[in-house]
Amino acid sequence: MTHLTNRDARKLWLHQNGLLAAPTRAPDVMAIIRDLGFLQIDTIRNVVRAQDHILWSRSQTYREGAVWRHLASRHLFEHFTHDASLIPRETLPHWQRRFRDLGRRTANADWYRSGLGQHEIEAIRDRIEREGALSTHAFDTKAASREMWARPPHKKALDQMWYAGTLATCHRDNFVKYYDLGSRVLGEVNHDADPAPQARALHAAAMRHLGIATPSEIYKFWAATSPAEVKDWIASADLVPVTLDTAQGTTHRALATPEALAALPDLPDPVGRLRIVNPFDPAFRDRTRTERLFGFYYRNEMFVPQAQRVHGYYVYPLLDGLDFVGRLEAKSDKSLDALTITGFWPEPDARWGKGRIARLDSELARFARLGGLGHVTWTCSRP
Template structure:
């Protein structure tokens, strides 16, 4: 039996960072056009409501483009409509060119939401269909509306306690009948899909084989090295057995090759890589000689197990962990130094005082806080403070 090509741990790290745009020069010019190109390269950027520092999508893009400004993304989402907001594994900004491949997901999510306990919690019998129809009809008549435009006499709590109209809006959005043409104060504004994306709305739904090919090939192009499960998880639109079958066929056709990938602890695992991975590796630039602060939802951290294997970085998002049980903090940013994850810090922006507070700083085992390293971190913190509008930085004592 032939020995599989081996990707060493440093090679696997570089390939992943290169695929996800973290080896490119972040000082390159930031424009709506360069931002569109970046999002297409990443595939999507997760959108999140937590704003203890800045929105997740803004932090992810800022870590790759120094000159990025939120208005650039707003222009693409709300002006050009070259990006649209929908679900991958969570709410995300996605290239509109991919919209057709969200139609299978819309159909799937419609059926799943009807069967989910969440839906059953809100509606009984025909009530759900009536509320959904009424909400959609009102948007048809009146135009774009927010959840707050729909009154309901009951006071409800978060998510499980949503008022029926809010649940209906989310259902219509997740099933593709409504889109989010803009946000106001980060509240979603909903409108009919045919009014928001008229050219894309009428496109036919791809058949299962066409969608599988797109899902796997496009994910592979954004990972470069992957397992079938990682392919399936990338868009969260297909199942792992489907990705496994695609990998077998693609390997037989020479489009991808079986490899062994070395983890940072020396463990070797079977995987696949694009057939030209060696050429891509040779062409990758050296990592920028600077320190950057990554969003907790950064693509290289999304799969926590992969981040541990690739970088030896054990990361857990603790915003939803009770404070006494947190190991680090609420919204902890990993510290990327060149091509290494060397530490993490817990920031909080006090907007009323123009203060960026660093509540905690932790270096990874074996990382010495030398003067040069501290100086590079100070520069990164100053760049972050400027981006989020803080005049002062308060560091840990």
């Protein structure tokens, strides 16, 4: 069985996720997303939205909003992995089962029952067929309550058809989703296609992107198959059993692709650059894996009541080389033309000397420019 030191495991993981080398690659959006497998999107614009930050972390000549032309040109399609995501179009043949499964699940779930009659739902679809792509603002029904997650009936109907592939995202305008017929955006969706070869293709793709993973992590990559299907695929897949040292000093079992292990001896050391990491970055969205591999405990507190937060609302982990060295809360203040740092928390064992502070200041200045901001201000104690 192949054994990896914790340092080698970290290097391999960052390499697989495009974060080991300097973020100076060409801003080829499609190449970056194909390397990652998919790109999670999020509505919150704290400094920039998550999708732009994730792309910028790998290519710092990328500019905000450039990803959307690839959705409009059909090189990407939008659907639901573990969350709303942009997925390369070549994945579509393996995604038919996902349209089927989510279509059935949302049609039968209380949360997605719109309260509209079948003829009213069909009228929404027919209107889009006649008029072309429409956003939710083109319809006028009211939510039954004012709770945060309440949705008006027409929005539930639109989303249920979107999950099933009956409708699809045609484009987004200022992040507003425009729905068109799935047949016009995706081609014909086939709910009856054999799901088994689709699952095998998705598992193989997941391992290409992950390089090293547990069966559970293979399943969670797309969240579009089942643990039993992962187990069946592993039995005949060309994977290498490995053990790796965790940050806690224990040994952990996983699987690796031969290609990832072959690349390991030639991987360079990480660049001397500190990175501000987005909370939704695919390299670290699995908090358990991040803690096991890097010894960094992180929880997203955006939806935690303010009085109960340990850190802050939108908190960015700070990665320096192979180590997480702290976290900070930052936000855009357009009125002051400033990236404002409102909280800073160093890791207990991280040394913040002049070199590390200089690297943080340089990265904050670059991050401010990404958000169209002229300078950086601190309203909290700084290192």
